[in-house]
Amino acid sequence: MIKKSLHWIFHLYYDGFTQMRTGKKLWAIMIIKVFILFVIVKWLFFPDILQEKFHTDTARSNYVLDHLTGENNATH
Amino acid sequence: MQHIDPSLIDWSRAQFALTALYHWIFVPLTLGLTFIVAIMETIYIKTGNEWWKKTTKFWMGLLAINFAIGLATGIIMEFEFGTNWSNYSWIVGDIFGAPLAIEGLMAFFMESTFFAVMFFGWNKVSKRTHLLSTWLVAIGSNLSALWILIANGWMQHPVGMHFNPDTARNEMTDFWAVVFNPNAYSKFLHTISSGYVLASLFVIAISSWYLLKKRDIQFAKRSIMVAASFGLMVSLFNLTTGDESARQVALNQPMKLAAMEGLYKGQKEAEIVAFGILDPSKTLKDDKEPFLIKFAIPGGLSLLSYHSFDAYVPGIEDIVYGNKAHHIMGAAEKMQQGKKAVTALKAYKEAKKSGNAKEAEKQRAIFEANSKYMGYGYLTSPKQTVPNVPLTFYAFHTMVGFGTWFILLFIIILYLTMTNELHAHRWVLWAGVWSLPMGYIAQEAGWITAEVGRQPWAIQDMLPVGMATSNIASGSVMLTFWMFAILFTALLIAEVKIMATQINIGPKEADHV
Incomplete structure (x- = not known):
C-alpha cells in the first residue's frame, strides 16, 4: 500500500515535470532565483544581526533595552 | 528622533517599500486567479463540456507563471527584518512568531501537495479529487495571506500583548485578540477581495485583447462572462470591506484618516x-x-x-x-508621557542591575502607567506625528477612484456579454485592456495608503520607525536596495515576457504549459 502510494506520488511529479514546456523555463527561473536569494543575498548581505552579535537571549534583550533607553543610539 | 542617521532610516524604509510593492505585483493575481480557475473547473465538472476544461487549463497556465515568478519574493522582507529592522524584530518576535510560523507551514504543505495535484494530476486523479485540489489551492493561498495580514494588522493596532521591560519584547497575552483584531480581519477581507478584482480584470483584459484581434472568440466570451460576474460580485464586497477598513482606521489611526x-x-x-x-x-x-x-x-x-x-x-x-473641547490629547502631551515611560524603563533597568528591588518596582509602575504612548517618547516634535499628506491623500483617492471605475466596467461588460453585443463595442474592449494596469496601480496605491499613512510608526504609538532600524551602515542598505531593484525588475520583465508568449500562443496549446 505504502509502496504503491510512493510509486504514484513519484510518477505524479516525474510525469508532470517531463511533460512540461514553459514549466521547465519557470523551474529554471525559480531555481536561479532561490539560489540568488538564499545563497548570495541572504548569506552575503543579510545576516541576522542580533543572532550573530549575541549568543544569548539575555544579551539580545539587554542590547535592545539599551537601544530603547538611548544608551546605544549615539553610534547611529 | 534622537541620534539616528536619517539616511539609514530612509534607505531602510525605501528598501522595504520597494520589496513590498514588487512582491505585491505577484500576490493579488495568485489570490484571485486561483478562485477564477476553481470556478471554471467547477463549471467543467458540472457541464462535462471539454471547452471548459481547456479554458480552465489556459488560465491555470498563466497562474503557474505568475506563481513561479512571484514565489519567494516575500522572503526578502524576512531577511530585511533580521538585518535592517533587528530591533523591531526582537520587539515583535513573540507576536509575529505564531502567525508567520502557521503561514509558513500552511504555504509549504499547500504548495507541495495540492499545487502538484492541480497542475500534474489531470489524468491521474478523479475529476472530483482534482476539483477539490484546485479549491484547496485557492482557499489555502488566501488563508496564507490571512496570517501575514494578522501580523500587519497588529502593527497598525497592537492588541492582545504586553510589553515586558525585562526582555524588551511584546509578549502575546491573548492569541484570539491578535487573530480577531478588527483591524486585521477588515484588512484581510479588503486585501483578498482586491486581489479577486485584479484577477477579474486580468481575465477580462486578455479576453478583450483576443476579441479585439478577432481570435479565440468563444473562449474569450466564456472567460469574460465568468470574470465579469465574479468581478462585479467581489468588487461590491470590496466596497463594503473598504468601508469597514476605513472605519477601523478612523477608530484606531485617526491621523491616517485625516x-x-x-x-x-x-x-x-x-x-x-x-x-x-x-x-x-x-x-x-x-x-x-x-x-x-x-x-x-x-x-x-x-x-x-x-x-x-x-x-x-x-x-x-x-x-x-x-x-480639549473634543477630548483629543495632543502629541505634546503624549510625548511627555512617552518620555516618562522611556525614563522609567531606563531607571528600572539600572535599579534591577544594582539589585534595588524597591526602586525597580516603583519605576516599573511608572513605566506601566505611561507605556501606552512609549513611542512618542522618541519624537522630538509633535509635527513628526504627521505622515506625508499628499502621498497618502492621492494614493487613497487613486485607489477609490479606480475601484469605482472597475464596478462600472464590470456592469457594462456583464450587460454587453449577456446581450451578446460586447464584440461590437470596441471602446469597451479597449477599456477592458487598459483597466488591467489601473488594477495594479490601485493595488499598490492601497498599500501606499496603508503604510505611508501610518508613519512615523512601525508599531502604532509604541515604536517609531527610527527606533526600529538596526545600527548598520546606510551604504550597505543602499547597495542592497539597488540590487533588489535590478533583481525584481528582471523578474517582472521575465513574467511579462513569458506571459505574453503564452497569451500569444492562446488556449489551443493550453495542455502544454
Whole structure:
C-alpha cells in the first residue's frame, strides 16, 4: 500500500515535470532565483544581526533595552 | 528622533517599500486567479463540456507563471527584518512568531501537495479529487495571506500583548485578540477581495485583447462572462470591506484618516472629498485652505467613519495640537508621557542591575502607567506625528477612484456579454485592456495608503520607525536596495515576457504549459 502510494506520488511529479514546456523555463527561473536569494543575498548581505552579535537571549534583550533607553543610539 | 542617521532610516524604509510593492505585483493575481480557475473547473465538472476544461487549463497556465515568478519574493522582507529592522524584530518576535510560523507551514504543505495535484494530476486523479485540489489551492493561498495580514494588522493596532521591560519584547497575552483584531480581519477581507478584482480584470483584459484581434472568440466570451460576474460580485464586497477598513482606521489611526482626506481642521458633519487637488504650500496652522480645487460630499466622512452625520472627525491639527473641547490629547502631551515611560524603563533597568528591588518596582509602575504612548517618547516634535499628506491623500483617492471605475466596467461588460453585443463595442474592449494596469496601480496605491499613512510608526504609538532600524551602515542598505531593484525588475520583465508568449500562443496549446 505504502509502496504503491510512493510509486504514484513519484510518477505524479516525474510525469508532470517531463511533460512540461514553459514549466521547465519557470523551474529554471525559480531555481536561479532561490539560489540568488538564499545563497548570495541572504548569506552575503543579510545576516541576522542580533543572532550573530549575541549568543544569548539575555544579551539580545539587554542590547535592545539599551537601544530603547538611548544608551546605544549615539553610534547611529 | 534622537541620534539616528536619517539616511539609514530612509534607505531602510525605501528598501522595504520597494520589496513590498514588487512582491505585491505577484500576490493579488495568485489570490484571485486561483478562485477564477476553481470556478471554471467547477463549471467543467458540472457541464462535462471539454471547452471548459481547456479554458480552465489556459488560465491555470498563466497562474503557474505568475506563481513561479512571484514565489519567494516575500522572503526578502524576512531577511530585511533580521538585518535592517533587528530591533523591531526582537520587539515583535513573540507576536509575529505564531502567525508567520502557521503561514509558513500552511504555504509549504499547500504548495507541495495540492499545487502538484492541480497542475500534474489531470489524468491521474478523479475529476472530483482534482476539483477539490484546485479549491484547496485557492482557499489555502488566501488563508496564507490571512496570517501575514494578522501580523500587519497588529502593527497598525497592537492588541492582545504586553510589553515586558525585562526582555524588551511584546509578549502575546491573548492569541484570539491578535487573530480577531478588527483591524486585521477588515484588512484581510479588503486585501483578498482586491486581489479577486485584479484577477477579474486580468481575465477580462486578455479576453478583450483576443476579441479585439478577432481570435479565440468563444473562449474569450466564456472567460469574460465568468470574470465579469465574479468581478462585479467581489468588487461590491470590496466596497463594503473598504468601508469597514476605513472605519477601523478612523477608530484606531485617526491621523491616517485625516491624511487620507486632507482634513487639517476637525469638523462635525465632515465632508468626504470625491476629487481634490491639494495646495502644496499648505502647512499646519497657516489658515490656508488645504485644497486648490475639490468636489466633496457634505457629511460623508462623518457618516462613513462613525456612522453618524453629526460625528466630529478630528483633523491633523487636532491630533497634533490637541482639542480639549473634543477630548483629543495632543502629541505634546503624549510625548511627555512617552518620555516618562522611556525614563522609567531606563531607571528600572539600572535599579534591577544594582539589585534595588524597591526602586525597580516603583519605576516599573511608572513605566506601566505611561507605556501606552512609549513611542512618542522618541519624537522630538509633535509635527513628526504627521505622515506625508499628499502621498497618502492621492494614493487613497487613486485607489477609490479606480475601484469605482472597475464596478462600472464590470456592469457594462456583464450587460454587453449577456446581450451578446460586447464584440461590437470596441471602446469597451479597449477599456477592458487598459483597466488591467489601473488594477495594479490601485493595488499598490492601497498599500501606499496603508503604510505611508501610518508613519512615523512601525508599531502604532509604541515604536517609531527610527527606533526600529538596526545600527548598520546606510551604504550597505543602499547597495542592497539597488540590487533588489535590478533583481525584481528582471523578474517582472521575465513574467511579462513569458506571459505574453503564452497569451500569444492562446488556449489551443493550453495542455502544454
